Amino acid sequence: MLSSKVSCNSHGQGSSYFLGWQVYEKNPFDEVENPTGIIQMGLAENQLSFDLVESWLRKNPDAMGLKKDGESVFRELALFQDYHGLPAFKNELVKYMGKIRGNKVKFYPNNLVLAAGATSANETLIFCLADPGEAILLTTPYYPGFDRDLKWRTGVEIVPVHCSSSNGFRITMFALEDAYQKAKKLNLKVKGVLITNPSNPLGTTMTKDELNQLITFSIAKNIHVISDEVFSGTVFDSPGFISIIEAAMDRNLENTDVWSRIHIVYSLSKDLGLPGFRVGMIYSNNETVISAATKMSSFGLVSSQTQYLLSNMLANKKFTSKYMKENQKRLKKRKEMLVSGLKKSGIECLKGNAGLFCWVDMRHLLSFNTFQAETELWKKILCEVGLNISPGASCHCTEPGWFRVCFANMSQATLLVAMRRIKDFEERSSCGGIGKINHQQNMSTLSRKRLSNWVRKLSSSDRDEQER
Numbered sequence: 001m002l003s004s005k006v007s008c009n010s011h012g013q014g015s016s017y018f019l020g021w022q023v024y025e026k027n028p029f030d031e032v033e034n035p036t037g038i039i040q041m042g043l044a045e046n047q048l049s050f051d052l053v054e055s056w057l058r059k060n061p062d063a064m065g066l067k068k069d070g071e072s073v074f075r076e077l078a079l080f081q082d083y084h085g086l087p088a089f090k091n092e093l094v095k096y097m098g099k100i101r102g103n104k105v106k107f108y109p110n111n112l113v114l115a116a117g118a119t120s121a122n123e124t125l126i127f128c129l130a131d132p133g134e135a136i137l138l139t140t141p142y143y144p145g146f147d148r149d150l151k152w153r154t155g156v157e158i159v160p161v162h163c164s165s166s167n168g169f170r171i172t173m174f175a176l177e178d179a180y181q182k183a184k185k186l187n188l189k190v191k192g193v194l195i196t197n198p199s200n201p202l203g204t205t206m207t208k209d210e211l212n213q214l215i216t217f218s219i220a221k222n223i224h225v226i227s228d229e230v231f232s233g234t235v236f237d238s239p240g241f242i243s244i245i246e247a248a249m250d251r252n253l254e255n256t257d258v259w260s261r262i263h264i265v266y267s268l269s270k271d272l273g274l275p276g277f278r279v280g281m282i283y284s285n286n287e288t289v290i291s292a293a294t295k296m297s298s299f300g301l302v303s304s305q306t307q308y309l310l311s312n313m314l315a316n317k318k319f320t321s322k323y324m325k326e327n328q329k330r331l332k333k334r335k336e337m338l339v340s341g342l343k344k345s346g347i348e349c350l351k352g353n354a355g356l357f358c359w360v361d362m363r364h365l366l367s368f369n370t371f372q373a374e375t376e377l378w379k380k381i382l383c384e385v386g387l388n389i390s391p392g393a394s395c396h397c398t399e400p401g402w403f404r405v406c407f408a409n410m411s412q413a414t415l416l417v418a419m420r421r422i423k424d425f426e427e428r429s430s431c432g433g434i435g436k437i438n439h440q441q442n443m444s445t446l447s448r449k450r451l452s453n454w455v456r457k458l459s460s461s462d463r464d465e466q467e468r
Helices: 016-026 050-059 074-078 087-100 117-129 173-185 208-221 244-250 257-261 287-299 304-315 317-344 371-385 412-432 445-467
Strands: 112-115 135-139 157-161 190-196 224-228 262-267 280-284 357-361 402-406
Touching: 016 371, 050 317, 074 304, 087 112, 087 304, 087 317, 112 117, 112 287, 117 190, 117 224, 117 262, 117 280, 117 287, 135 173, 157 173, 173 190, 173 208, 190 208, 208 224, 208 244, 208 257, 224 244, 244 262, 257 262, 280 287, 304 317, 317 357, 317 412, 371 412
Parallel strands: 135 157, 135 190, 190 224, 224 262
Antiparallel strands: 112 280, 262 280, 357 402
């Protein structure tokens, strides 16, 4: 009696990435109320600079109170706004995007479409570029939510571009061509290639050589390039961030056909730490894409009140400069704290310079070099150590034993608790074997009963995940 969309399982909710959240929500850590609970390290949120935003809000009560020069603009904002967005907000947004990129790229408000977060922006862009049954190439490892965002409602297929730890998971022309040929063998028409830059989950920025290879590949195959740059403001170390637009400009491609096939997705969720505000956007030099995406944005608009508040905030150049500098400083310090703590436990990380997470190498803790062993390790870390981290299989990594570990969504004190738990886990596993670890011996009987049903669910979802 219901649609096929309702009954299909392509949403990706069965991924260990989402299942870990469900377990965490039943037993969340609290320093006072539940000190043996699960610490959420699978959520890429930036909570390190809330005080800077809160300070600005206190100093600018008119923006919070929906006033302009002391006069209420409530009625104006409460009335229906069309899907083009408030001009003042779009103007400030493109300036902010340019500022993050060192003003090496100039963005234009007419080429920007607002959306309710990057999730909505990515899906809308895929709707514009591909038909059901066509394919998008996606470099691995990739954000697990893309299985939902890019294919669930669009009907578009994802073909992974497999990258390897042998070169730090960098993109190569061989990997791109290999994925393209696999798509052809599956009778899938490739419409584009999507990257995240900086990478989620790697926490690295793409090199100019990688970007040039992508552009060259897209020209040769006559396909689109989508660059998800939602973490562009989180770059805290060298090398710096290079946008796909900058790379194309360096090759003087502005007046060529490829210029209209390069698109950017961005949001304020990671850089400003405002995921609840649901502010995302598509930037493209393709007039047809902008026109269609603008009409589609009716299904996921950004509220006028949110646009008004943020247009005032972004217009304050002194604030944005201070925020960007201080936020990057705090991210670097926190990341170094995580890397140092893991290193003391004998655990290494991929060298990164951006993002809200580290790509952590736990291959030496696997009982066997298999994804089944990775799943078993993940279950122990989640259920016994009490840390929700994201296993590499959920990110479609081809090598078992890698995990994404987030560090910016918790207090420093909580991160220290997590580091103590990991150190204890590593020491016990070295002495008595992984199967004998039982860090959280005082986990309540109720929590264990809640976990048991979930653990039984994993067997089938694990197999599906490893086969993808």
